[in-house]
Amino acid sequence: MTRILWINPVGTNADDSPMGEELRREASPDTRIDVCSLPGAGPEHLEWNALEAMVAGPTMGVIRWASEIERYDAAVIGCFYDPFLRGARELAGSMAVTAPAEACMHIAATVGDRFSILVGRQKWIPEMHQNVVKYGFADRLASFRVLDMSVDDFQAEPETSHRRILSEAELAVADDRADTIILGCTMEFGFYRTIQKRVGVPVIDAITAPIRFAEFLASIGAGHGWVTSRVSGYSSVPPRELDWIPVVEPVIDIDPRR
Numbered sequence: 001m002t003r004i005l006w007i008n009p010v011g012t013n014a015d016d017s018p019m020g021e022e023l024r025r026e027a028s029p030d031t032r033i034d035v036c037s038l039p040g041a042g043p044e045h046l047e048w049n050a051l052e053a054m055v056a057g058p059t060m061g062v063i064r065w066a067s068e069i070e071r072y073d074a075a076v077i078g079c080f081y082d083p084f085l086r087g088a089r090e091l092a093g094s095m096a097v098t099a100p101a102e103a104c105m106h107i108a109a110t111v112g113d114r115f116s117i118l119v120g121r122q123k124w125i126p127e128m129h130q131n132v133v134k135y136g137f138a139d140r141l142a143s144f145r146v147l148d149m150s151v152d153d154f155q156a157e158p159e160t161s162h163r164r165i166l167s168e169a170e171l172a173v174a175d176d177r178a179d180t181i182i183l184g185c186t187m188e189f190g191f192y193r194t195i196q197k198r199v200g201v202p203v204i205d206a207i208t209a210p211i212r213f214a215e216f217l218a219s220i221g222a223g224h225g226w227v228t229s230r231v232s233g234y235s236s237v238p239p240r241e242l243d244w245i246p247v248v249e250p251v252i253d254i255d256p257r258r
Helices: 016-026 049-054 056-069 085-091 100-111 122-134 158-175 192-199 208-224 239-244
Strands: 002-008 031-037 074-077 096-098 115-119 141-146 180-183 251-253
Touching: 002 016, 002 056, 002 208, 016 031, 016 208, 016 251, 031 208, 049 056, 056 074, 056 085, 074 085, 074 208, 085 096, 096 208, 100 115, 100 122, 100 180, 100 208, 115 122, 115 158, 122 141, 141 158, 158 180, 158 192, 180 192
Parallel strands: 002 031, 002 074, 074 096, 115 141, 115 180
Antiparallel strands: 031 251
16 A cells, blocks of 8 residues: 655645545546645745745655655645745655646656647746756747636536636647646636547546656655665765754644545
8 A cells, every 4th residue: 555645845735635535536546635734824826935934844844744654655645836846845755745846747747749738827927937947848848828817716616717728728738839738727627528538639647647656756766776866966965954944734624444
């Protein structure tokens, strides 16, 4: 059995249960997925970089809790900005850590040649584009397409979400020559299968992709010893520095099959 922790790096657990249900439908049958958010009051989304900065410390504390106390096989930092991914890997020991943009782009670049990313607002594009470049996929990016929706809108207005995602996906294929679509927000979950049937190209879901990627990373770590290398950029935080990063036990929605 593979145990994965999905971390919603926000100060509300309102979406943990519905997201957990979706993740468990999409994961392998022998994968157990717990979903958590950060304890205490905090931002409800990370649309602004200033809000992202506010949750860095608690998220690192949850990574310590997941790797040192609960001994999860893998964790996903559940925001398409991929916040704090390098820091999380420094703290994670043998636990694999990934995030949505990294997983989605690797998968999209494997099943297609050019991908378009569907984002909620224009505001999101600069930071996401930095990740496209950082991950080495700049020449595979066909376009960003803006849905004019906030994080909170996607699940609150599912019919509108479906209509706008479908429209922009069709335009990305027809006008931008994309042969793969990435849904560029974790809250766009639940739409990819119907959109994929309509547009005729792979539509990479921002929660399904990282959970399947996390399963893969956990598998190759356990089976082949291919875990995060510690000899260079991902060298572990030394014990004398860990007092600056206290362990944080999150608010957790436990997989009922656990």
